Amino acid sequence: MNHLKQTAVIIILLLVFQANAQEKKYAFSIKGDMGIWYEGYGLDKNPSPAVPDFYTARKPWNLVRYSFNPTFSVGKWEIPMNFNFSPMITNFITPAGSKQSVWQFLTNPANNFGLRPKIGTTEFLLGTQTLKYSDLSTGDIGVFGYGVNLSPGKFRIKLFKGVSQSAVNYEAPTLPNPAGVIGAYQRNQWMAQLGLEKEGSYFTSFNFVKSVDKQNSVTLPPLSPIDPQENMVVTFLTTANSENGWKYHIELGQSFHTRNLNTPLSSVPVEDFKPFINAHTSSSKDNAVLLAIAKKGQDWEIGTKFKYFGAGYFTAGYPFMTNDLIDYLIDARFNAWKKKINVVASIGERFGNLSLTSGPDKTKQIIANVNVFTQFSDRLSLNMSFNNFGYDAPDLSGYKSVSNELSVNPSYTWSNTKMSHLISATYTKSTYDETIIFVTTHNNTQTALLLYVPTFFDKKISPDFSLMWFKNSAPSIDLSLFTASSGLKWKVNQKFNLKGQLQYNQTTMKPFTANKNLLATAGYEWEIYKKLSWQFSMTANVFKFGTELPGNSLIPVYSGNPQYFETTMRTGLRYKF
Amino acid sequence: MKKYNLIVALGLTLFFQVVHAQITVNLALNSRPQHWLSQWENPINGQMIITYMRGPVQGEAQVKLRTTLFAEGDNIIGASNINASRIYTLKEGVNLFTMAEALQLQNLVLSGKALTTLQRTGRLAAGQYQLKVEVVNVSGDVVLARQTHPFFITSYQLPKLMVPADGAQLDALVAQSLIIFRWTGLVPNTAELPTYRVQVFEILPGQTPMQAFRGNFPILDEPALRGTTQYIWRTSLPMLDETANQKFIWTVQTLDMEGHPIPTNDMNIKGRSEPSVFNIINQMGAGKKDKMNED
Numbered sequence: 030m031n032h033l034k035q036t037a038v039i040i041i042l043l044l045v046f047q048a049n050a051q052e053k054k055y056a057f058s059i060k061g062d063m064g065i066w067y068e069g070y071g072l073d074k075n076p077s078p079a080v081p082d083f084y085t086a087r088k089p090w091n092l093v094r095y096s097f098n099p100t101f102s103v104g105k106w107e108i109p110m111n112f113n114f115s116p117m118i119t120n121f122i123t124p125a126g127s128k129q130s131v132w133q134f135l136t137n138p139a140n141n142f143g144l145r146p147k148i149g150t151t152e153f154l155l156g157t158q159t160l161k162y163s164d165l166s167t168g169d170i171g172v173f174g175y176g177v178n179l180s181p182g183k184f185r186i187k188l189f190k191g192v193s194q195s196a197v198n199y200e201a202p203t204l205p206n207p208a209g210v211i212g213a214y215q216r217n218q219w220m221a222q223l224g225l226e227k228e229g230s231y232f233t234s235f236n237f238v239k240s241v242d243k244q245n246s247v248t249l250p251p252l253s254p255i256d257p258q259e260n261m262v263v264t265f266l267t268t269a270n271s272e273n274g275w276k277y278h279i280e281l282g283q284s285f286h287t288r289n290l291n292t293p294l295s296s297v298p299v300e301d302f303k304p305f306i307n308a309h310t311s312s313s314k315d316n317a318v319l320l321a322i323a324k325k326g327q328d329w330e331i332g333t334k335f336k337y338f339g340a341g342y343f344t345a346g347y348p349f350m351t352n353d354l355i356d357y358l359i360d361a362r363f364n365a366w367k368k369k370i371n372v373v374a375s376i377g378e379r380f381g382n383l384s385l386t387s388g389p390d391k392t393k394q395i396i397a398n399v400n401v402f403t404q405f406s407d408r409l410s411l412n413m414s415f416n417n418f419g420y421d422a423p424d425l426s427g428y429k430s431v432s433n434e435l436s437v438n439p440s441y442t443w444s445n446t447k448m449s450h451l452i453s454a455t456y457t458k459s460t461y462d463e464t465i466i467f468v469t470t471h472n473n474t475q476t477a478l479l480l481y482v483p484t485f486f487d488k489k490i491s492p493d494f495s496l497m498w499f500k501n502s503a504p505s506i507d508l509s510l511f512t513a514s515s516g517l518k519w520k521v522n523q524k525f526n527l528k529g530q531l532q533y534n535q536t537t538m539k540p541f542t543a544n545k546n547l548l549a550t551a552g553y554e555w556e557i558y559k560k561l562s563w564q565f566s567m568t569a570n571v572f573k574f575g576t577e578l579p580g581n582s583l584i585p586v587y588s589g590n591p592q593y594f595e596t597t598m599r600t601g602l603r604y605k606f
Numbered sequence: 607m608k609k610y611n612l613i614v615a616l617g618l619t620l621f622f623q624v625v626h627a628q629i630t631v632n633l634a635l636n637s638r639p640q641h642w643l644s645q646w647e648n649p650i651n652g653q654m655i656i657t658y659m660r661g662p663v664q665g666e667a668q669v670k671l672r673t674t675l676f677a678e679g680d681n682i683i684g685a686s687n688i689n690a691s692r693i694y695t696l697k698e699g700v701n702l703f704t705m706a707e708a709l710q711l712q713n714l715v716l717s718g719k720a721l722t723t724l725q726r727t728g729r730l731a732a733g734q735y736q737l738k739v740e741v742v743n744v745s746g747d748v749v750l751a752r753q754t755h756p757f758f759i760t761s762y763q764l765p766k767l768m769v770p771a772d773g774a775q776l777d778a779l780v781a782q783s784l785i786i787f788r789w790t791g792l793v794p795n796t797a798e799l800p801t802y803r804v805q806v807f808e809i810l811p812g813q814t815p816m817q818a819f820r821g822n823f824p825i826l827d828e829p830a831l832r833g834t835t836q837y838i839w840r841t842s843l844p845m846l847d848e849t850a851n852q853k854f855i856w857t858v859q860t861l862d863m864e865g866h867p868i869p870t871n872d873m874n875i876k877g878r879s880e881p882s883v884f885n886i887i888n889q890m891g892a893g894k895k896d897k898m899n900e901d
Contacts, residue, residue, distance in 0.1 A: 066811060087825050096812045113812040119823040121807075122878065139821025141812075159814055169816040194874070213874060253648065254873040286871065288728060292644045295712040298724045310711045311644035313728040341727040343871045349857075349880045351766060352871075379766075381793070384723055385731040386641065387763045388794040394766065418768045424794040430835065432768060432788060455777070461788060461836060466795065472836060474786065478779055495779050501838060508838070512783045516846055530846055534783055548782075550844040568844045595842075599850055601811070 061099035061109075064603035068092045071596040079583040083574070084593045089119055099606050107147045111157075114140035124197045124213045124251075127206060136173045136195035136215075152178040154189055162187070162222050163266045165282035165317050166236040167346025172218050185224035185234060193218045193345065196246035212251035214242035216258075218345060224266075233267040239305060240345035244290060256289035261305045262344040264317075276332070278321040286343045287312045315341030317352075329363035340384035354381045358396075366403075374399040388424035395419040412438040429464040444484075451482040472503035491518040507539040524556040542575035552599075560605045570595040628659040629669070629696070631741050633755040635705060640869075641729045641761035647706035654703040656741060656751070658696040667696040669741050669750060673710045676736040676754075677720070683735075684716035688746040708739050732760040732794070762868045764879045765789040765802065765835065765858050772882035781886050782845040787837045789858045789879065798863040799833030805878070806839070809853040815883045819855045826856075845886045852888075857881040 070088040097112035116134075118125045123138050135142060135156075142156040154160075154176040161168035174191020192215055199212035217240065224234025242257035244250070264282035271277075285302040288311040295310045302308070316339050323332030340353035358377030364370065381392040400414040414436045422428040440453040454477070461472040475498075482493045492515065499510040514532035521527055534546040552566030573592040580587030632655040639651040658667055670691040675684040690713050694701075716724055723731050740752040769788040770776060776785065792800050806826040809818040830837040845851045860868045860877045867877025 089823050094810060094812070098812070111812075120821055121805075121823050121827075122876075123820045123874075137821060138817060141814075141817060159816070169814070171814065171817055171820075254869060256873065258872065288642060288871065289644060292647075293712060297712050297714060298716070298721070298728065309644070310706075311642065311728060313724075313726055315726040339726055340723075340729075341725075341871075345872075348872050349875055349878065351764070351880045353763065381766075382763055384727055384729075386723065386727055386729045386761045388732050388760065392763070392790075392793055394790070396771075418788075420766075420768070420790040422791065422793045422795075428791045428793065428795050430788075430790060434769075455780075459786070463791075463835060465791065465799075465833060476780060478777070480779060497780060497783060499780075499784060510783060510840070514779070514782075528847070530844060532782065532844075534840075534842070536840060546842055548842055548844060550847055552847065552849070564849050566844075566847055566849055568847070570842050572842065597850075601849070 056102075056104060058102040059099050059606045060102075062603055062605045063097045063099065064095075064601055066094045066096070066601040067599070069596075069598040071594075073594045075592050075594075076580070076583060076585070076587040079585070079587065079591070081583070083578055083583070083591055084572075088597065089117065092117060092119065105148050108144060109147075110144040112142050114142065123194065124211050126197050126200065126210055133195045133197070136192045138171055138194075141171060142173070150180040152180075154178065158189065158191070160187070160189060160220065162220060162236045162238070162346070163234070163264055163280055164319055165264045165266075165280050165342075166262050166344060167218075167220055167238045170218075170346060170348065172220075174218075176220070180226075183225050183227060185222065185226050185232075187220070187222040189218075189220045191218055192216065193240065194242075196243070197251075198247050198249040199251050200249070211255060212247060212249065213255065214244060214251065214257050215246035216240050216242050216345065220346075229270060231267070231269040234265075236262070236264045236266060238262045238344060238346050242290065256291060258345075259287040259290055259306060260343060260345045261285045261302060262346065274325040276321070276323040276325070278319065280317075280319040282317040282319075282342070282344075283314065284317070284342045284344055285312065285314050286341065313341040315339030315343075315352075317342040328365075328368070329361070331359070331361040333357065333359045340386060353384050353386070354379055355383060356380070356394075369404045371402045372399070382422075388422070390423045392420070392422040394421075408442050410440050412436075412440075427464060427467060429469075430462065432459065432461045434459040447486055449484045449486075451480070451484070453480040453482075454478065455480075470504050472501070472506075474499065474501045489520040491520075492516065509537050509539075511535045526554045528552055528554075537575070538577050541577040544572065544575045544577060546570065546572045562603050562605075563600070564603070565600045566598070568597045570597075628657075628661070629741055629750045630657045631655070631739060631751040631753045632657070633708065633737065633739060633753045635708075635737060635755045635757055637756070638758050638760075639705065641759050642869075643709060643711050643724065643730065644706075644728055646709050646711070647704045649704075651705040653705060654708040654739060656696060656701040656703065658698055658701060660698045667698075668693050668744050669696060670694070670744055670746060671708065671710060672740040672742050672746065672749075673708065673714060674738040674740075675709075675714070675716070675720075676738065678734050680736070683718065683720040684714050686710045686713045687715055688742065691746075693744055709737065729761055730759050734758050760794060762796075762860075763793040764860055764868060764870060764877065765792060767856070767858065767879055767882045770856075770882065770884040772884075774882075774884045775887045776884055778845040778886045778888050782841060782843055782851075785839045785841055787839065787856065787858075789835050791835050792860055792868065796862070800863075800868070801832055801861045801865070802830045802835065802837075803859040803861065804828055804830060804837045804839070804856065805859060806854050806856040808851060809855055809883070815853070815855045815881075819857070819881055825854075846888060848888055852886050853883065854886075855881050855883045 070090055072086050074084060094115045099110055101108040118129060119139055143158050144155050146153045157171050157173045159171045170193050172191035172193045176189030179186040194213055194216035196215035197213045200210035202209035219239045221237040222234050226232040239261045241259045244257045262282060262284045264280055266280040269277045285306050287309050292309045292311040294307055296308060299308050299312050299314045318337040320335040335357045337355045338352040342352045356379035360375035362373045376397045379394040382388060397417040402412045404410045416434045418432040420430045436457040438455040442451045457476040459474045463470050477498045480495045494515050497512040501508040512534045516530040519527040529551040532548040535543045537543040548570045550568040555563045557563055571594050574590050578591050580589050580591055635652040670693055672688050673686040677683045736754050736756045738754040741750045767789050787804050805824045807818045807822045808825050809815055826839055843851045857878045
């Protein structure tokens with residue numbers, strides 16, 4: 030019933046707004062686009078069926094998506110819409126039942142039904158919204174609901190209520206769905222931001238995000254360990270920019286999290302967070318801090334960031350956030366030699382397991398990158414990059430990994446009156462040493478790539494050619510890969526472009542014979558009318574296994590080499606208003 | 607003579623059993639219980655068995671529990687408040703209790719770092735502990751039975767994604783043949799190596815990365831060689847085609863030996879690490895030109 034109420038509120042608001050628009054008879058305009066997009070996938074295997082199944086489908090057989098993204102202007106009203114949805118169920122990470130109700134369809138994270146009518150300093154938020162208040166409160170989750178943004182003078186007030194996870198009943202494993210459906214509680218989310226802003230100068234706000242899993246939202250609740258949760262986060266954010274190029278960012282946050290609402294109410298281990306949350310035995314409370322400072326000059330920029338996330342800091346606005354860490358990062362960018370050299374570099378360190386709940390020692394991670402691009406002349410340029418990642422977890426059994434990667438990429442161009450040529454080579458060497466339970470393995474890879482692109486000034490075709498070699502050496506692994514590919518673009522006329530690509534791969538895992546793979550793609554872009562365009566692309570992928578997968582290892586025994594044939598067809602119609 | 611001694615001893619034992627009630631406590635605690643103490647109600651953590659044998663002249667069978675928690679070195683880090691303990695009326699025979707009732711988390715007074723860690727995380731620092739449970743009379747001055755049981759507690763930190771880093775730009779000519787994924791290992795190491803599943807989702811036109819992650823079917827969902835933290839994906843995807851395969855979001859799902867996700871704050875994420883996005887750059891040099899233009 031609540032779903033119906035919420036949907037009704039949205040529809041009523043829409044109708045009120047539309048009625049207003051009609052009564053006033055303001056000037057009307059529309060811009061933006063709409064479209065339909067379809068992908069068809071096919072897979073043929075030989076032998077089929079076979080045990081084990083040596084290749085599984087990696088896409089749904091059919092997938093259609095619709096998009097409708099116009100912005101209506103009616104007098105002083107601006108109404109941007111963002112509808113992007115599919116009638117099909119493709120959920121993998123979030124649960125979805127075998128059939129979805131209208132409410133589940135609207136709140137499915139795969140779909141987006143959002144509109145934001147705006148007049149003056151008032152903006153209404155309806156339907157699906159991905160609202161970023163701050164880095165410690167909420168930002169990357171789509172929430173279906175309603176709200177308002179007000180910005181009178183320097184004040185910034187944002188309020189939103191919605192659903193970030195739809196309710197799905199538990200389904201026991203049965204045929205034809207042997208995995209069953211684990212289920213989920215509906216997660217209701219309330220958000221508020223109260224702030225002050227002077228554009229280009231400062232912004233400061235208090236952010237509040239509360240989420241509750243609605244226990245009666247499912248008739249068959251998910252089995253443990255999926256428990257109903259409650260979460261509340263309060264953060265204080267300030268950003269400021271000075272006239273002489275300094276930028277400041279500070280955010281302090283506290284989270285209050287109950288892992289299981291079925292546990293008893295209790296003031297141990299933490300007290301209630303009144304009036305928002307009553308504490309349970311599974312409640313915890315922790316803090317987070319973000320600090321950043323940067324200075325920008327004419328040809329350079331340098332900045333540093335500091336981050337602390339307590340082990341119990343959790344926000345439903347970023348459910349995948351890693352916590353229990355401190356890290357800092359220094360990054361710099363500058364130009365030199367008359368702007369012919371561009372250097373981008375960063376170095377940082379991260380310490381994890383600060384709470385020592387995952388072992389007796391802290392973990393340590395180092396990240397360092399540098400990229401240098403030099404334009405020696407109009408013809409010759411060179412890009413070099415070096416990356417280092419190190420990770421050390423000195424617990425009793427000791428885990429350590431160090432990754433170093435060096436890449437060199439010179440490019441040379443030359444031309445005459447009829448055509449220009451680009452030749453580019455890239456060589457990358459990467460070493461990855463990993464220590465697990467006192468045993469270190471060395472895993473090295475090398476990649477070499479050669480690209481040639483001729484451009485004809487008086488012809489409508491643009492070909493390109495490339496060769497790639499890759500080698501991976503590690504204990505019991507000696508893998509090499511060779512790829513040759515060529516592409517062609519043909520601008521048939523102003524409205525019609527054809528394109529195609531052919532790629533041949535040979536992958537050898539010693540001591541086996543090579544796997545062979547041919548990938549062919551062809552497609553076109555056609556501007557049917559000034560506002561209507563049609564894209565079409567078809568890919569075929571033929572893969573034939575070498576002795577890495579002998580046919581006689583399958584059941585039933587197959588005498589030849591197993592192979593598969595995969596096709597993907599993508600097409601989309603797009604109409605610009 | 608020995609026979610007489612034995613008969614006398616048996617007779618005395620029988621006499622005391624008849625005259626006095628007998629209470630015994632047995633802590634059948636899992637040696638590695640769940641790390642969130644609030645989860646100790648789950649049967650996987652074990653149970654406490656109190657056996658009560660009624661005697662002819664014994665008083666009421668009402669008891670309280672006194673719980674004490676020791677860290678390594680027999681340091682007391684917490685004890686229950688006996689005045690606030692619940693009164694149990696034992697029935698004759700076997701009385702079963704959950705480990706949550708033995709622990710009495712609502713009534714446990716922790717001190718020092720243990721208190722801070724529990725308040726912040728709902729857990730204890732990783733290490734060896736001992737749980738002592740005493741069955742006492744209602745006024746708490748007579749110990750009727752006691753048992754101490756050691757246990758080890760640890761929680762896990764999910765891997766962090768290393769390569770491709772978040773926001774990385776990969777060359778389409780290389781990426782259409784292969785992409786190398788690397789991540790850090792599960793902390794702490796487990797005796798039985800975990801399984802890491804690499805999951806990659808294409809971000810379709812008009813989608814946000816998290817929308818694709820939460821709503822799409824993965825284009826790759828494969829396990830890495832058990833225990834290793836690298837996976838080479840032989841993509842065979844047309845990445846030079848500008849209409850498709852331009853943006854991806856990936857993660858690693860960590861599973862234990864039995865295929866269960868490693869527990870985290872929000873079990874809905876099912877052992878998946880914080881995801882990262884990578885983009886495919888269609889033409890060599892395009893990224894470099896952008897960098898120069900920014901200046």
